[in-house]
Amino acid sequence: xxxxxxxxxxxxxxxxxxxxxxxxxxxxxxxxxxxxxxxxxxxxxxxxxxxxxxxxxxxxxxxxxxxxxxxxxxxxxxxxxxxxxxxxxxxxxxxxxxxxxxxxxxxxxxxxxxxxxxxxxxxxxxxxxxxxxxxxxxxxxxxxxxxxxxxxxxxxxxxxxxxxxxxxxxxxxxxxxxxxxxxxxxxxxxxxxxxxxxxxxxxxxxxxxxxxxxxxxxxxxxxxxxx
Amino acid sequence: xxxxxxxxxxxxxxxxxxxxxxxxxxxxxxxxxxxxxxxxxxxxxxxxxxxxxxxxxxxxxxxxxxxxxxxxxxxxxxxxxxxxxxxxxxxxxxxxxxxxxxxxxxxxxxxxxxxxxxxxxxxxxxxxxxxxxxxxxxxxxxxxxxxxxxxxxxxxxxxxxxxxxxxxxxxxxxxxxxxxxxxxxxxxxxxxxxxxxxxxxxxxxxxxxxxxxxxxxxxxxxxxxxxxxxxxxxxxxxxxxxxxxxxxxxxxxxxxxxxxxxxxxxxxxxxxxxxxxxxxxxxxxxxxxxxxxxxxxxxxxxxxxxxxxxxxxxxxxxxxxxxxxxxxxxxxx
Numbered sequence: 439x440x441x442x443x444x445x446x447x448x449x450x451x452x453x454x455x456x457x458x459x460x461x462x463x464x465x466x467x468x469x470x471x472x473x474x475x476x477x478x479x480x481x482x483x484x485x486x487x488x489x490x491x492x493x494x495x496x497x498x499x500x501x502x503x504x505x506x507x508x509x510x511x512x513x514x515x516x517x518x519x520x521x522x523x524x525x526x527x528x529x530x531x532x533x534x535x536x537x538x539x540x541x542x543x544x545x546x547x548x549x550x551x552x553x554x555x556x557x558x559x560x561x562x563x564x565x566x567x568x569x570x571x572x573x574x575x576x577x578x579x580x581x582x583x584x585x586x587x588x589x590x591x592x593x594x595x596x597x598x599x600x601x602x603x604x605x606x607x608x609x610x611x612x613x614x615x616x617x618x619x620x621x622x623x624x625x626x627x628x629x630x631x632x633x634x635x636x637x638x639x640x641x642x643x644x645x646x647x648x649x650x651x652x653x654x655x656x657x658x659x660x661x662x663x664x665x
Numbered sequence: 666x667x668x669x670x671x672x673x674x675x676x677x678x679x680x681x682x683x684x685x686x687x688x689x690x691x692x693x694x695x696x697x698x699x700x701x702x703x704x705x706x707x708x709x710x711x712x713x714x715x716x717x718x719x720x721x722x723x724x725x726x727x728x729x730x731x732x733x734x735x736x737x738x739x740x741x742x743x744x745x746x747x748x749x750x751x752x753x754x755x756x757x758x759x760x761x762x763x764x765x766x767x768x769x770x771x772x773x774x775x776x777x778x779x780x781x782x783x784x785x786x787x788x789x790x791x792x793x794x795x796x797x798x799x800x801x802x803x804x805x806x807x808x809x810x811x812x813x814x815x816x817x818x819x820x821x822x823x824x825x826x827x828x829x830x831x832x833x834x835x836x837x838x839x840x841x842x843x844x845x846x847x848x849x850x851x852x853x854x855x856x857x858x859x860x861x862x863x864x865x866x867x868x869x870x871x872x873x874x875x876x877x878x879x880x881x882x883x884x885x886x887x888x889x890x891x892x893x894x895x896x897x898x899x900x901x902x903x904x905x906x907x908x909x910x911x912x913x914x915x916x917x918x919x920x921x922x923x924x925x926x927x928x929x930x931x932x933x934x935x936x937x938x939x940x941x942x943x944x945x946x947x948x949x950x951x952x953x954x955x956x957x958x959x960x961x962x963x964x965x966x967x968x969x970x971x972x973x974x975x976x977x978x979x980x981x982x983x984x985x986x987x988x989x990x991x992x993x994x995x996x997x998x
Contacts, residue, residue, distance in 0.1 A: 447869055449829045552827075561829035561869065645681075647912045648779075648797050648825060648832035648860055651714035 441499075441520060441554070449561040451644040452499040452518065452551045453636075456537070456544045458571035460506030462607060463531035465572075467627045473572060473605065474531035480629030481526045487637035488521040494637065495521050497644035501547050505540035505571070506533040512540035518551050538577035538585030541569065541616065545588050548598045563643050565598050568636065570624075572605035575612060589616040603632065623662035631660035668787040670697070670704040671925055673885065673893020674917030677901040679861055681911030687713070690778075691859045691915040692722045694730035698786075703737035705730045707782035708798055708915055710859035712834060714777070721764060721776030721836055728760045729782040729793070736784055745791075750846055753793050757835060757844070764836065773836035780835045781821065781857060783849060785919070790849040795840060796833040797823035799863040801873050802855025805924050805931075812929040814879065817850050822871045823863060832860070853924040854882065862901070862916035864909045875933040885918065886925050893918065 463474040488494050502516040510533030548565045555562045575582055592598045602613045602621035613621045624632060639654045646652050678689040690711030697704055707729035711718025736752065764776050779796030792800055799821055806816035824843065825832050833843040856866050856878070866874050866881070881900070885893055900906070901914045 449869060559870065561825070563830045564828045643830075645911065646830040647713065647910070648710075648830055652830075 441518060441558075443555075443558045443560050446496055446520065446522070447560060448496045449563065449644070450499050450520075450551075450555055451494075451497050451563045451566070451640055452501070452548070452555075453566040453568060453640055454501040454503060454544045454547050456503045456505065456540045456567060456569045457515075457529065458506060458535055458537065458573060458605070459504045459529045459531045459533075460535040460573055460576075461532050462535075462573045463506070463605075465607075471627075472531070473627055474529060476627035476629045477570070478526070478528050480633040481529075483630050484633040484637055485524055485526040487634055488524065488640075491637065491641045494641035494644055497521070498640045499551065500524055501544075501551070503540050503543045503547070504529060505537050506531065506535055508532050510534055512536045512543055514543055514547070518547070518554075534576040535571065535573045536577050536581070537569070537571055537575040537613075538582040541567075541585040541589055542581075544569075545592055545598065548592070552597075563646065564596065566601065566640070566643070567598050568601045568603065569613065569616065570603045570605065570632075571613060572607045574609045586615045590618075593617055622657060625660055625662040628660040635660060669701040669922045670785070670919050671890040671893070671922055672704065672706075672917060672919045673890065673895075673897050674706075674915070675894055675898035675901055676859075676913065676915040677898060679910065679912040679914060680907045682713070682913055688719055689913045690719045690722055691861065691913040692719070692726045693857075693915050693917055694726040695917070696730040696734035698734060698737045703734065703740075703784065703786040703790075704919060705733035705737075705782070705784045706857055706917055706919070707733070707780065708857050708859055708862075708917065709781075710779045710796070710798055710861070710913070710915070712777035712779075713912075715836075716775045718775070718777050720767065721773070721778040724763060724767070724776075725760050725778050725780055725835060726782075728763070729756060729780065732756050732759075733782060733784040737786060740784075740786060740790075745848065749791060753846055754841075754844075757840065761836070761840075777834040777836045779832060779859070781859075783821075783855075783857065785849055785852060785855070787851065789851045792821045792845075792847045792849055794821050794824070794845040794847070795835045795843050797825055797860040797863070798858060799823050799867050799871070800855055800857045801866055801878070802849070802852040802919075804851060805853040805927070807927055807929050810929055812924075812927055812931050813934045814854070814882070814931055815933050815935055818873075818935070819850055819852065819855075820867075820871065820873065821845070821847055823860060823867075854918070854920040857917050857919075859913065859915040861910045861912035861914035864912075865900070865906070865914075865916060873933075875936070879931045879933065881918075882920070883931055886920075890925070 465473050488498055498521040499518050501518045504515045505512050508530055544567045589600055593600050600617040602616055604610045604613055604621050604623045610621050635655055674693055676689055676691040693708040695706045707726040709722035709726040711722035764773050779798055781794045781798040783792040784790045801820050803815045804817040805812045805814050866878050868874055897916055
């Protein structure tokens with residue numbers, strides 16, 4: 439953790455992205471691309487949207503955990519980074535889907551950033567963890583159960599706000615175990631729309647005041663209506 | 666006459682509430698003693714998420730200003746003591762009972778409001794505070810041509826939950842855990858406001874914005890007190906203030922007449938902590954992403970440094986003792 443808060447003491451809204459980069463994300467899309475390609479385009483748009491929003495730019499923090507990929511494991515791909523320093527980078531798809539392990543890394547990161555912000559005297563809103571997957575978790579039963587238990591515990595104790603998004607092929611019933619909020623299904627590969635929504639939502643969260651009801655933008659542009 | 670308190674204040678609807686066509690949920694109320702040497706003010710911020718919070722904030726501010734000023738008579742004959750706490754707790758119970766009658770329910774969630782109120786006289790006073798909002802004030806001492814605004818300084822800081830967009834309300838069932846009663850030193854001037862108003866004079870580190878405060882007081886001393894409220898309203902409604910906060914804004918300024926009429930320029934003696942900057946410096950370097958090599962050890966936790974852990978322990982023990990005190994106090998009632 440090397441963030442120098444003296445240059446920007448604004449309050450923060452941290453968000454960890456737990457992204458499925460398993461082999462199934464190499465699947466071709468209708469427009470001749472791949473899912474991982476669409477995900478990468480979406481992340482680029484997230485960077486741009488955050489940089490176009492002067493408040494979100496100085497308040498949002500991101501971390502990225504990948505699940506699968508060339509290492510065939512769950513990995514911390516990008517440690518906590520202020521939006522102002524964030525630069526999108528391409529992810530590669532390969533391997534299996536150890537989602538449970540990825541989630542546990544994500545929760546660990548949430549606790550880490552809260553502790554870091556607290557000790558630096560920086561106020562913060564409740565961190566978010568956004569989970570995007572297109573497959574079936576490949577963790578063993580014990581690892582998955584631990585992940586489910588830790589996610590539920592973190593959510594019910596208001597430690598983190600969890601959003602679960604399933605891409606076509608995701609085991610929606612399995613990921614619905616992670617949060618009291620039902621998972622949403624992405625329409626096709628509308629990653630761009632999803633990440634524009636995420637940027638706008640994080641911006642709204644970063645502006646929210648005590649006692650305000652947080653109104654998030656509509657998910658209609660990217661959500662599969664069949665849900 | 667020199668101890669007479671002058672005031673000006675305004676509540677204005679925030680830019681985000683204008684967009685959503687929401688009414689102003691802030692309110693404030695002021696009450697004076699006969700000779701104007703004592704003043705009571707109550708400032709309330711109704712929660713945006715509560716349906717009738719403007720009713721809650723109006724009722725609570727009116728009740729507290731009108732009741733606190735009654736204590737000014739007692740102060741002339743009694744020394745400060747625990748009887749003040751008893752009185753204040755009784756007022757919270759009374760106002761909650763009034764809200765229950767209006768709500769026709771034991772649940773006051775629709776009326777959520779914060780409270781900061783104070784009673785101030787020539788020798789000081791006290792502040793009662795639940796939730797956010799703040800009070801900043803000082804004793805001014807003249808040294809030749811300069812009037813130092815902070816010869817003695819006092820701040821009642823906002824109290825939020827763990828998260829900065831959460832706070833505490835007088836209307837919550839566990840309000841007793843979050844009530845703060847603090848004695849006030851003698852003051853010559855003070856600013857009191859809701860969360861939105863505080864954004865003008867307090868930075869995010871809860872230190873006073875000295876540049877704003879000195880230029881504000883300098884400006885307001887040049888106009889007749891009867892025009893102060895109008896001037897404050899203009900400041901709060903200035904479009905340039907929108908980036909500071911989109912929330913409803915209440916700011917009330919009080920000053921003793923002799924302070925207002927003193928012939929000297931204003932300054933702060935002690936420099937406050939660094940002001941909040943809105944735009945970070947250009948990044949010196951953009952960190953490279955860690956590609957496929959970095960892992961977090963699930964067994965390790967990011968522990969606080971030893972000195973912070975020690976301070977946390979001391980704070981925890983003090984909190985525990987305070988909690989036991991409140992519990993015994995309530996139990997003995």
